[in-house]
Amino acid sequence: MGVIVFLVIVVVIILLAAIRVVTEYERGVVFRLGRLIGAKGPGLFFLIPIVDRMVKVSLRTVNFDVQPQEVITKDNVPVKANAVVYFRVIDPTKAIVDVENFRFATLQIAQTTLRAVVGEAELDDLLSQREKLNARLQTIIDEQTDPWGIKVSTVEMKEIEIPDSMKRAMAKQAEMERERRAKVINAQGEYEASQKLAQAAQVISEYPQALQLRYLQTLADIATEQNSTILFPLPLEILSAFQKIITKDTSEKQS
Numbered sequence: 001m002g003v004i005v006f007l008v009i010v011v012v013i014i015l016l017a018a019i020r021v022v023t024e025y026e027r028g029v030v031f032r033l034g035r036l037i038g039a040k041g042p043g044l045f046f047l048i049p050i051v052d053r054m055v056k057v058s059l060r061t062v063n064f065d066v067q068p069q070e071v072i073t074k075d076n077v078p079v080k081a082n083a084v085v086y087f088r089v090i091d092p093t094k095a096i097v098d099v100e101n102f103r104f105a106t107l108q109i110a111q112t113t114l115r116a117v118v119g120e121a122e123l124d125d126l127l128s129q130r131e132k133l134n135a136r137l138q139t140i141i142d143e144q145t146d147p148w149g150i151k152v153s154t155v156e157m158k159e160i161e162i163p164d165s166m167k168r169a170m171a172k173q174a175e176m177e178r179e180r181r182a183k184v185i186n187a188q189g190e191y192e193a194s195q196k197l198a199q200a201a202q203v204i205s206e207y208p209q210a211l212q213l214r215y216l217q218t219l220a221d222i223a224t225e226q227n228s229t230i231l232f233p234l235p236l237e238i239l240s241a242f243q244k245i246i247t248k249d250t251s252e253k254q255s
Contacts, residue, residue: 020044022041022042023042025060026041026059027041027057027092028056029054029057029096029097031053032048033051039092040054059092062086062087063084063087064085064107064110065158066110066114069111069114071114073119074121075123077163078163079123079161086153087106087145087151088150089102094148095149095150102145106145106148117136117137117140126157134154138153
């Protein structure tokens, strides 16, 4: 009786060891006596105890951070660049058989590619063309990990760290650029104002009555400010006439 109970317990343990359950986002890569059988799942299936061995592989998208890499750019500026990589396994059999540790291998490829791409770019491109460089990183890493059944979907450079001396130089350059733009805008405004004044002078020369209307508008503006003194502008022709009279009287006295 005791032998029968023992045998029943052994059979139950063997059956439990043979049952495997793989979730929807996983696959089980099965080896039978060291020989690849294939990937199974999702769901419930049985393995031959002792004979079969299974390695679970997740098919979900995962990510890892690429630690800051010290690189000298194409224009000889030392920088530190880091990135984040998103990838997933699309062929679990290749990911297990063709590479020992696909996650670590992908990380190493990402580090070397990041150093290479940053080293081939200039500092201005790193700061202004980040999306273009991210796309290039993703393409290169994806091509190199494709034989392992890995799909790299996104690579994003997170931060570009530059020396403090370069930061000060860039800040000074930006300040000078803002001053230059301000001077250009001021000069453009002066030029447009001079054009308008020239057009106004031409109109007044053709229509003298416009000058008198301008006088009246000026008087109205002064009056609204409640000033105690009001200036009445006189046409230059009147002043010229007075000057001629004074000059004539002076000449007659001298004669």
